[in-house]
Amino acid sequence: MALVRFSLCVACVALCGGLSACSDVPMATNIQQAQATASTSERLADGTFRDTFLYDEFETRAAVDVLIIDDNSDSMRNKELKLGPRLDSFLGSLGKIDWQIGITTTDTSDGTYGLKGSLLPIAGTSSSILTKNVANYQTAFNDTIVRKEALDCQNDCPSTDERPLLATIEAIQKRDSDNAGFFRPGAELAVIILSDEDEASVGGPDATQPQAVVDAFNSAFGSDKSMIGFGIIVKPGDTACFAKETLVGAHYGNTHAAFVQLTGGVLGSICDDDYGPALASIGKMVREGIKTAILSAFPSPDTLQVVVTPPDSTLTWTLVENRLTFNHPPKPGTQIVVSYKPQ
Numbered sequence: 045m046a047l048v049r050f051s052l053c054v055a056c057v058a059l060c061g062g063l064s065a066c067s068d069v070p071m072a073t074n075i076q077q078a079q080a081t082a083s084t085s086e087r088l089a090d091g092t093f094r095d096t097f098l099y100d101e102f103e104t105r106a107a108v109d110v111l112i113i114d115d116n117s118d119s120m121r122n123k124e125l126k127l128g129p130r131l132d133s134f135l136g137s138l139g140k141i142d143w144q145i146g147i148t149t150t151d152t153s154d155g156t157y158g159l160k161g162s163l164l165p166i167a168g169t170s171s172s173i174l175t176k177n178v179a180n181y182q183t184a185f186n187d188t189i190v191r192k193e194a195l196d197c198q199n200d201c202p203s204t205d206e207r208p209l210l211a212t213i214e215a216i217q218k219r220d221s222d223n224a225g226f227f228r229p230g231a232e233l234a235v236i237i238l239s240d241e242d243e244a245s246v247g248g249p250d251a252t253q254p255q256a257v258v259d260a261f262n263s264a265f266g267s268d269k270s271m272i273g274f275g276i277i278v279k280p281g282d283t284a285c286f287a288k289e290t291l292v293g294a295h296y297g298n299t300h301a302a303f304v305q306l307t308g309g310v311l312g313s314i315c316d317d318d319y320g321p322a323l324a325s326i327g328k329m330v331r332e333g334i335k336t337a338i339l340s341a342f343p344s345p346d347t348l349q350v351v352v353t354p355p356d357s358t359l360t361w362t363l364v365e366n367r368l369t370f371n372h373p374p375k376p377g378t379q380i381v382v383s384y385k386p387q
Contacts, residue, residue, distance in 0.1 A: 085340040093341050097380040107142040107231035111215060113208035114164075115239035116149040116157065116191040118201060119292035124190045126319050127238060127276070131185050133320035135176075137327025145174040146226045147188055148215055150206035150239055157193050157202040161214025162222040164188055173226055204293075205245050208237045209252040209303060213260040233261070233271040235307075236326065240278055240289050240314050243299040254303035273307040274326050275300045278314050285315035339366040343384035351381045 085095045114124065135143065146163040163172035167187035168180070178184055193202050212235055219227045227233065235257075243251035254273075261271050277297030278285050286296060294314070304311055310329065312322025345363055352359055356378065360371045368382060 091385060092347075093339070093343070093382075093384055093386060095339050095382045097374075097382070098378075107228060108138070108144075108234055109226060109228055109231050110143060110145045110234045110236065111212065111226075112145060112147045112189070113211050113235065113237045113239070114147055114149050114189055114191065115206050115208070115241070116151060116194045116202045117204050117206060117241075118194050118197050119240055119289075119294065120191075120194055120238070123238060123240065123276075123314055124194070126317070127189055127323075129186065130318065130320040130323050131182055134323035134327050137324045142231075143176070144226070144228075145185065146172060146215075146223065147174075148211055149191065149202065150208045150211055151203045152207045152210045152214060153203035153205065155203055156200050159211070161211050161216070161218055163215070163226060172223070204241075206239050206241045207243055207252060208239055208300065209243050209254065209257050212257050213252065216260055216264050219264060227265070227269070229269070231269065233269055234309075234326070235271065235273045235303075237273070237275040237277060237297075237300050237303075238314075239275075239297065239300065240292070240294040242295045242297050246295050247299045251299050254299065254306045257303060258306065271307055272309045272329070273300075273304045274309040274311070275304045276312040276314055276316075276319060276322055277301065279311050282313060282315070285313055288315055339368060339382060339384070341384075341386040342366045344387050347383075347385040349383045351383075353379045353381075 085093065087093055114120075147166075148159050148161055148163050149157065151157045152160050165172050165188075166174045166178065166184050168184050169178055171178075174181055174185055174188070191202070215223055216227070257273075258271070261269075275297060277300050278289055278294050280296045280298050280301050282296075286294065301311060310322075310325050312319060312325070316322060342365060343363065348363060350361060350368070352374070354377075356375065358372070359374060361368050363369075374380060
């Protein structure tokens with residue numbers, strides 16, 4: 045039985061734990077997908093596809109793995125201090141979604157602080173994964189995201205060759221070793237980059253490219269998971285922020301912005317006094333994402349039939365390629381059966 049996934053349209057990130065999915069859509073679309081609850085796909089004897097989507101309290105079953113890539117160079121401490129207290133903006137916007145957070149750094153060097161994608165231990169716990177079951181998880185997050193090695197470092201310091209995209213690939217590669225338990229089957233992956241520099245500090249040919257992250261993700265998880273990238277960076281073209289941050293060696297996050305664009309996420313500014321709105325917008329994409337059904341084949345539009353049970357006269361949809369996008373998320377308890385002949 046193949047399972048059909050839902051798209052965040054992109055925000056992969058409004059997810060559903062414990063489900064797999066199938067789709068032959070190009071990766072640029074595939075990484076934008078998310079799941080609701082149990083969904084099935086079957087091909088009838090006459091060649092007709094019939095995809096069934098069940099919306100059953102999806103908020104309580106949705107799941108997201110949040111990987112935060114924290115720039116731990118010495119110019120970032122004040123930004124880390126701003127991020128920690130606003131975690132509530134992000135988690136509050138997720139509602140009942142089953143979230144877990146892992147934090148690694150941009151340091152992929154061979155130095156003392158080169159994590160190379162391994163998750164940091166969560167302060168005050170014996171785990172590297174933060175969940176709502178951790179007592180005082182807000183404090184634990186604050187004490188983990190603010191890196192002591194970024195404070196008044198003199199000699200043995202974190203690398204200033206920031207590589208969050210490479211760190212993302214390395215974190216994925218360690219899914220069965222250092223990071224075991226973080227990348228849950230069926231849960232969506234949200235990658236949040238916090239950095240005031242570009243990949244490899246200044247970008248360029250030596251920088252890990254966004255497509256390389258997509259390829260590594262797809263190779264590791266196939267159609268079982270979806271990914272979306274977010275960034276709190278020096279946004280390309282934001283001359284005021286650049287002028288302010290360049291005093292501490294900052295650079296436009298061109299490569300990171302390209303990764304966010306490729307995966308359908310949103311950008312926040314590293315110069316914002318309050319990261320709450322940016323974090324809330326990330327969560328909003330998660331919550332609003334379950335509006336697009338990714339069909340298991342590309343339909344011939346004139347053969348498409350959509351049956352909604354119970355009927356909902358307010359629910360309408362549009363078809364683009366193999367994406368059936370609704371005008372609003374279907375109500376919990378809704379069953380949607382989509383029948384069609386493939387192209």
